[in-house]
Amino acid sequence: MELRQLRSLTTLVEQNFNVSRTAEKLNLVQPAISQHLKQLENELGVPLFQRHGKRLIGLSQSGKEVLHYARKILSAAASLTAIGTEHQQQNHGVLRIGATHTQARYVLPAAIHRFRQIYPDVEIQLHQGTPEQLVNMAIKDHVDLAICTEALDKSAELSFKTIYHWNRCLIAPQQHPILQHKQITLKQLCEHPLITYIFGFTGRGNLNQTFKQASLQPQIALSAADTDVIKTYVREGLGIGIIAGLAFNESEDHDLQQRDLSHLFPWETTKIAYLNDKYLRTFQRRFIELFQQETQWISTKNSEQK
Amino acid sequence: MELRQLRSLTTLVEQNFNVSRTAEKLNLVQPAISQHLKQLENELGVPLFQRHGKRLIGLSQSGKEVLHYARKILSAAASLTAIGTEHQQQNHGVLRIGATHTQARYVLPAAIHRFRQIYPDVEIQLHQGTPEQLVNMAIKDHVDLAICTEALDKSAELSFKTIYHWNRCLIAPQQHPILQHKQITLKQLCEHPLITYIFGFTGRGNLNQTFKQASLQPQIALSAADTDVIKTYVREGLGIGIIAGLAFNESEDHDLQQRDLSHLFPWETTKIAYLNDKYLRTFQRRFIELFQQETQWISTKNSEQK
DNA sequence: AGAATTTACGCGGTCCGTAACCATG
């Protein structure tokens, strides 16, 4: 059994069982990959693939099991090389962060700013995507750290660290009638067209849940993937917005009014995820610490009633 | 990076940094191993060893980290080949069990008997040792499953399944004065010389703890690693014995009397341990199930007051 | 002096690339 055979297997799966593209990706030629796969199958003595003639179209049952361990092996191998570069170039390398728009725009800047001061030679890559995509990026090791609230606990292949807790606030144009109330209720929210996150994003699941449990039917006028889009439509008068409290920015959003909603909805926990047993370089661990420090204000903001 | 390099590293450590013996163990010649290690060091760019001239005497700090991941890789690689043999020889193979004497003598027989009926072609190896040795066997993958009560939770590299709960009983020769009492107390136990397990074995830790908390000083006349030795000396009149309740056998031990002591000491939990993420073949998983079934009587025996 | 490790060198195996040959849709 050779590492390159396993590498061929895993990239083959990532390339949807297209052997030619797998070869390209690995800087090899087609026959080499075919040979790897054949050797692996022979040595293990198990058919790994579902075939249609010569074409590979999927994994067999044992193929899936094999893939699981192959991923483990390659991930650990990557950790080994990481230990190497860690020693050769202490404060030098790449930090690949996966985050949603809201994280990248409202939460990460402070931590990244401090991080850059400490590690000016680390290249920071900010990969954006839906929470589901982020989980996949982390599992496939396309990012080192994935930050988000939803969907992260689904995978047993990831480890987590808790970063901060947050809740929602309401935003509305100046002098909107709903702003007359000090303490807003769920029922009042249902009297106006709402603008909030689409499902799968930023706590939308628990938001739906809360209305459902109260047997209330909110009018969702529009749902969007990120806070800036929501704000835009709130400004245009399409409705009132429900966004993450941390995404309201006093100085930028002086044309909007906000009201805390943490008495209505459950608190959400934002975590940082990375592949199980992944070797984290010093600056990666350091980033997690910084991120926790720089987001403490979120957990404490408006959270007296927590 | 090549698997054989990692294999050389891990066996080198197991062979106390003796390169020649490592070579023998791997059916290679010395220079081959030296080359593996040098290549690994060069590729990672990290010194892996502490050296005294040409001799290797230990791992460097990063060497330890590297070893950790190397073990992971090789363990996963072993799982891969196990998937292979599982498919080629379904009910055929080796089941390596690590157990203490007491387990092997009093608990395992029933499960092993049933197992043999179902899988006559599986070779069963019973490796005995102290709990600490068993943990090491499991971690180094010298046994597939390790059974014992103590020391198992120490290692984060092992996974556990709970099998049964047990407590102690007193054994004494016929007509020993202590047998007059129906419900024996700690204080009464201290009035006689005791014979029980040595430290590290079969719940000896919690036994000591219990006397200490009661500020009592038992007279331990003799302590032994296994139950049969204890019984022997009890028969000779050296003192009264405290053994695991499951190790009293009505038919064999008719010359001894027993009294339940589960009201005095904490219940112990016996678990089965295996290397994290180890691929368990069908018959291995099946053995765990059988073992749980065949030991249910222990958890319920005398446990009405539990 | 003997045990253990490194260096030097050559053979054999094998990995991959080229090229020609099949299969699928």
Added chain:
DNA sequence: CATGGTTACGGACCGCGTAAATTCT
């Protein structure tokens, strides 16, 4: 017929074994 995969073959590389040189106890 075009895209994708297998078979066939040769060159380059490299891993391992033998043997001599070196270093540690």
